[in-house]
Amino acid sequence: MCRRARRLRNFVDMTRAGPEFRWLLPSAVADPELPGDRAGPRRTVRDWVVDICAFLAAALIGMLTADALDKTPGYSDTLLLVDQMVGAAACCAVWLRRRRPVALAVALAAVSLVAPVASGAFLVALFSLAVHRPFKPVVLAVGVGAVVSSVVQPVLRPDPTTNWLTNAVAGTVLILLAIGWGMLVRSRRQLVVALRERAARAEAEAALRADNAQRLAREAIAREMHDVLAHRLTLLSVHAGALEFRPDAPPAQVARAAGVIRDSAHEALQDLRQIIGVLRSPGEGADDRPQPTLATLDALVAESREAGMEVALDHRIPDTSGVPAATGRNAYRIAQEALTNARKHAPGAEVTVTVTGRPGEGLTIEVRNPAPPGPVPEVPGSGQGLIGLTERAALAGGRLRHGPGPDGSFTVLAWLPWPA
Incomplete structure (x- = not known):
């Protein structure tokens, strides 16, 4: 036979x-x-x-x-x-x-x-x-x-x-x-x-499965590059725009903006090098690249405050060690993109970041900013950030909603699964 x-x-x-x-x-x-x-x-x-x-x-x-x-x-x-x-x-x-x-x-x-x-x-x-x-x-x-x-x-x-x-x-x-x-x-x-x-x-x-896998890989890479670089580049754009529209600013403020631009450019360059390294040798450096977690959310908020934003963090999860790494990373990226959007579209407004949840009930991240107190400068953007966040939450098994409120505020609310 x-x-x-x-x-x-x-x-x-x-x-x-x-x-x-x-x-x-x-x-x-x-x-x-x-x-x-x-x-x-x-x-x-x-x-x-x-x-x-x-x-x-x-x-x-x-x-x-x-x-x-x-x-x-x-x-x-x-x-x-x-x-x-x-x-x-x-x-x-x-x-x-x-x-x-x-x-x-x-x-x-x-x-x-x-x-x-x-x-x-x-x-x-x-x-x-x-x-x-x-x-x-x-x-x-x-x-x-x-x-x-x-x-x-x-x-x-x-x-x-x-x-x-x-x-x-x-x-x-x-x-x-x-x-x-x-x-x-x-x-x-x-x-x-x-x-x-x-x-x-x-x-x-x-061949269809290979094409689909390549498409998903490209989408994941594009989403990761957007989430990693958008935050840094937005800082560059905002502070460079401030220096352009306020040439008569005090020297201390100019020096502070220049320092933020320098640090953001350095961090963006480091992130870009890490991503390029993963693309060149995905089997070697993908697991060694440091990934953000829910515990690093405080550092993100501190960095935003140093850049001139007013951010109020309400972190109701005292022990973040029990949060799964993937869930924490997704929560970090959602908060990062929401802060980036608030910095671009509501400069000067105080942003509130609320993190709640427990095992079995899921993790909730809410980022809310009121209406901007003054004129909003023109900042270029592709409009794909919130779409990428929605896809990220859906791929993780969660959901994400966003939209303006009746008083001119804007809210990003995401829920991610947190197994018991």
Whole structure:
């Protein structure tokens, strides 16, 4: 069984290898429905070899039958000559077995009733019919007619050396063997076609899964780069804009803004180097890169305060060691992006960050800022930050809502699962 499976696998590999192996394949394999070359495509080398072998087999059986008739006592030479001519014509008709398998089988069934020499061509026609047509109803109907022909033929052309029953049984067995062999060949070809389709479908599915995995990886990388760099670059943009619109600011304030710009640029450069390092060698540095947690939220708030923001932190989880690392990292990124948006769109407003939750109930992060007290400078942005946060929360099994309030405030509220 393993040897046969290996041969079948090699056969499938050849069918998919390319045109250099195409000559080894039967023409029916190219068509899943095995139509028997109805449109008459060009025969391959293998088709020619098979057709020649079928013709020789039909001729050999016909010659053996003619020799047996010649040795039969009382058989006239004229009748033998007619049988031989009919048998030769039947053997030549075998070349039509691919184009007209049904018509050829029916015609040779009628001819073999009166010309035993055509029996070889008739068996080849039955074999071809079983290969190129389904069993029901075509092969079944022609097969029943062939069995009837094998029973009637000894009556029309009796053999004096044997009785009617022996001839009828022998003819029926030969017909069933030819049909059964053809059905076996057809089933094997259909199996090869099914295996080819399954292999092609598996390759397509594998390519689709690979593309989907690459897309998800690109989205994760883009989300991580946005979350990591947006905070730093927003500080750069805000303080650079302040220096641009307030050239007459006190030297201390200018120095403070310059220090924030310098530190933010340095931190952004370090984060960018870490991300590029992960992209270059994802298997080496991905786990060593430090990841933020819920415990580092205080440092984020302190950094925002040093940059000039007014941030009130209400941290109601005294022990953050029980928070899962992934949940803490997502909470940190959500708070980071919300603070970045508040810095861009509500400068000067006091931002309130509230963190609550417990195991089994989940972790809730709320970042709220009132309406900006003054004019809002134009800060460039893509508008993808909140979309990325929503996707991040959904991928973590949580949910996130955001939107303005009736008093002009803006709230980002996220819930993340925290298993008990």
